Amino acid sequence: MNAGDLVDEAVKTLKASPAIDHWQRDRELIEAEDLLGHAIGTEDFDRDTEVSPGARRRFERMIERRAKGEPVQLIKGYAIFRGLEVLARPGVFVPRDSTEFLAEQAVRRVRRRRQPVLVDVATGGGGIALAVVNEVRRARVYGTDISPEAIRVARANARKLRLPATFVVGDLFGGLPKHLRGGVDVVTLHPPYVARSELRELPEEIRRWEPAHTLTDRSPDGLRIVERSTTEAPAWLRPGGWLLIEVSPDRARAVRSVLQRTGFRDVRSTMDRGFKVTRVLVGRSP
Numbered sequence: 001m002n003a004g005d006l007v008d009e010a011v012k013t014l015k016a017s018p019a020i021d022h023w024q025r026d027r028e029l030i031e032a033e034d035l036l037g038h039a040i041g042t043e044d045f046d047r048d049t050e051v052s053p054g055a056r057r058r059f060e061r062m063i064e065r066r067a068k069g070e071p072v073q074l075i076k077g078y079a080i081f082r083g084l085e086v087l088a089r090p091g092v093f094v095p096r097d098s099t100e101f102l103a104e105q106a107v108r109r110v111r112r113r114r115q116p117v118l119v120d121v122a123t124g125g126g127g128i129a130l131a132v133v134n135e136v137r138r139a140r141v142y143g144t145d146i147s148p149e150a151i152r153v154a155r156a157n158a159r160k161l162r163l164p165a166t167f168v169v170g171d172l173f174g175g176l177p178k179h180l181r182g183g184v185d186v187v188t189l190h191p192p193y194v195a196r197s198e199l200r201e202l203p204e205e206i207r208r209w210e211p212a213h214t215l216t217d218r219s220p221d222g223l224r225i226v227e228r229s230t231t232e233a234p235a236w237l238r239p240g241g242w243l244l245i246e247v248s249p250d251r252a253r254a255v256r257s258v259l260q261r262t263g264f265r266d267v268r269s270t271m272d273r274g275f276k277v278t279r280v281l282v283g284r285s286p
């Protein structure tokens, strides 16, 4: 069978799947081609490429898994985050393309400093911290997460990519070395922000495959971790240092108010022009 026919079949299966959120045009086609490339072992194929029986079997098994809602990155075992191949493992939040904008905002600010220090709170598999140090080699970067599993994956990513980063287990800033207090230039945060009652409304592919603690802090408005972070961050940031928080557009206004209430200055809501699914709220420490 050729690649074109296989992709057409797979697109039909994925489009019919109730476990997938069909929010983006051509999403199924993009994913089918991505998985076929993974099964063949190269992205360099066209519709006429003959697919071996082994690769076809691998591809069909992957499409079956995807049709049950499993994210493509978990099926492949990795995600590409700002050009870095980072591990994607069950139990750890899958890094999203939309979060690359948060990393970009951090890189922009870290670049301006001579000896920059960045802390990525709720780091998951460490993608943001690793992207920053990859792009600004003189930066010292730290990542912290309450999940020991996430920190294991983040450390494995750092080793695999040969990037210097320190990852620690802890509740928000709790596990960080004390000498960082007052000297951090940028704090990034992509928190769990789904309100407790909204958890069950999430698409199945998120609800079933992402652990609940990565999605929600179980507070009624989903903002407990944001509020705690804005209260705790000023003790770690240098005066004028930046706190950058990624949330969904419907949370942007509330997070902006939290930052202003806590005394942050120059508070703004920024948006990736290509990717409109998230906002990054930025503010300078009092």
Ligand SMILES: C[S@@+](CC[C@H](N)C(=O)[O-])C[C@H]1O[C@@H](n2cnc3c(N)ncnc32)[C@H](O)[C@@H]1O
Pocket (backbone or CB within 6 Å): 093, 094, 095, 096, 099, 121, 122, 123, 124, 125, 126, 127, 128, 144, 145, 146, 147, 150, 170, 171, 172, 190, 191, 192, 213, 214, 215, 225
């Ligand atoms: C939405 S995920 C973001 C992961 C990663 N930063 C990313 O963008 O791919 C939220 C992360 O917050 C972590 N988390 C939840 N509660 C936390 C807490 N109290 N302190 C630190 N991390 C926490 C979860 O384990 C999860 O890795």
